[in-house]
Amino acid sequence: MIRDTAARPAGVADIAEAVEFLAAHPQITAFDLVLIDANGIARGKIIRRHELLPIFRSGRHLPGSILGLDVSGEDVEETGLVWSDGDADRRAWPIQGSLVPLPWTNPPRGEVRLSLCELDGTPMAADPRHALARRDALLRADGYHPVLAYELEFYLLDREKDAAGNFQPLRLPLSGERPEGIQVYGVSELDRLEPFIDAVYRAAEAQNLPVETMISEYAQGQFELTLRHGSALRAADDLVMLKRLLRSVALRHGMMACFMAKPFAGRAGSGMHVHASLADAAGDNLFADRDDELSPLLRQAVAGLLETMDESMLVFAPHLNSWRRFSAQSYAPTTPTWARNNRSVAVRVPAGSGAGRHLEQRAAGIDTNPYLVGATVLAGMQRGIAAKADPGPETTAYAESAGDILPPGWRSAIEKASTSSFLKDALGERMHFVFLALKRAEYRRFAAEITALERLLYGEIV
Incomplete structure (x- = not known):
């Protein structure tokens, strides 16, 4: 007792x-x-x-x-x-x-x-923050100090739905107009959002949140915010705080901050890209280039992420809607590939200074739990390093789907995760058990629902 x-x-x-x-x-x-x-x-x-x-x-x-x-x-x-x-x-x-x-x-x-x-x-052990703390401690015991940063993609929506009950993009505060066209990296869209952006940055400063760049993303009303890198736990803490901040500030500006992975069919989904590296006890980057080449440690970490990706997909795509994000030419990876300076792959090594070299895991959606994602990413990296694994050749063009290498959908991902000894170790046995129980219950709830599309297609036809 x-x-x-x-x-x-x-x-x-x-x-x-x-x-x-x-x-x-x-x-x-x-x-x-x-x-x-x-x-x-x-x-x-x-x-x-x-x-x-x-x-x-x-x-x-x-x-x-x-x-x-x-x-x-x-x-x-x-x-x-x-x-x-x-x-x-x-x-x-x-x-x-x-x-x-x-x-x-x-x-x-x-x-x-x-x-x-x-x-x-x-x-x-069912607290997800402890899962990340445990994995962080295991890496530190091996002499590696994880450094993480999360990117946050999200939609700003009108709080009123359209006549059909669907979401619709916000009205930009300064113009009163809805965004038209994609306008990725559009500066005018950000300018017309000025009162909201100013409130976000002021609130972040008051909370000591390291919020940095904001951009207009690849759909009407879609934006991205970046957070400065930090320790594994601090990075995940910052992400959950920022999501709460955005929801609250958006509400007070007559908007809804939406963190669904795919709120609109035919428009871009929202990811939560994880930037990761390992430092030594002095804070020096162990993923830094060696003789103008990628470090062996970085390559091994990439290999570990690729080898464990299929078992990990339920963590990276935990809900039914999560799986609508994955499609060809959508910036969401559909196969476990890697490359330098290529946004179509699952694990990207971004361009930039060799001294600041790191990897970017691009599979996770913004609808995920950052503690569980962080624990799973670090566990995959650790596995690759322990095995001195090789990631193989990098992809040099668009990474097209490679058939059934990844689970084809939510139910398959649940089944794959349930038998994964890797994921059980990554999350801890109790957390793995609770997470699977929640996902199975969520799946049963959706499976029992008769959708409007089913009634439309089958009601008087079959």
Whole structure:
């Protein structure tokens, strides 16, 4: 039996962080407690100001079933976290450096993100953040310090749907017009979005989020934001914070920030490209070019990602809609290939300085959980390095589909992931079990639904 000792886990935020924050922000009267579940969805509650310090002292009880919810927020008993577990409490602890203001709120609130632990202080293995922390620690034990950065593609949509009930692009704030044409890299579209962009950058600065470049992407109303690279955990933390920031700021500007992988048929999908490298203890890049050639370590990491890609696709494409993103000539990879300076491949080595060389994994959609994606990417890299694997020749043209090398769809990806010893190791056995239970439940829910298209095509025909 696990005793509720309130043992303080290593690495959680110190109470001094909360004391200093409260002194600096006397106007904040409430705080959002935020825990990220396996689907990447923020769960939690709002507390009053006087409740904050006790959480930093001794944590806060939360039910373990909060990590056994599907995308609609319903319990999935098959996770083993609901009734078979007695809906037992665990203890949530504040993440170091995560206490920030929410500058878009009125009256002003703050936010603190949480990780879930067992009552004795050991990591709760179904918390996806612990999966990434575990993989990061394993690499560090081998002398490798992971450095990650995520790109975030998303749509800004009108909060009102069209007459047919479909999404439609936003009206640009300064002109009142909807974007026309693709206008990738269009500067005018960004200029007409000025009030929203200014609010995003101001909010990011207030939260110490390293938000950098914003561009107009490959569809009407689609944009991309980049985040500066950092440690594995910090990079994933930044990504979940930025998604929440964009949703909240968009809402207050009459828009909807949409992170579906493919909200529109016939238009570009939204990816979450992962830039990764390994540093030594001194911070020097181990992927840096050697004698003007790609380093052997980088090539081995690429090989590991290619070899494990088919087993990993459920993490990179976890929902039914995720699979609509993959099609020929769509900038979403359809086969496990690699190349330098080629955006059609699954693993790209970007152009740039040899000293800053890194790889870019391009399979993941923006609808994924960055902790699970990060853990899976790092595990694939680690496998390739351990085996001193060779990625083979790089692709020199557009990477066309190579048949059945990757799972052909969502159900196949679930089946592949369920038997993958690699993915079980990458995520941890408990996280792997819970994630599969959630995906199977989500698949059953869609499989039982009769769609409007089915009624249209078959209602009076067959």
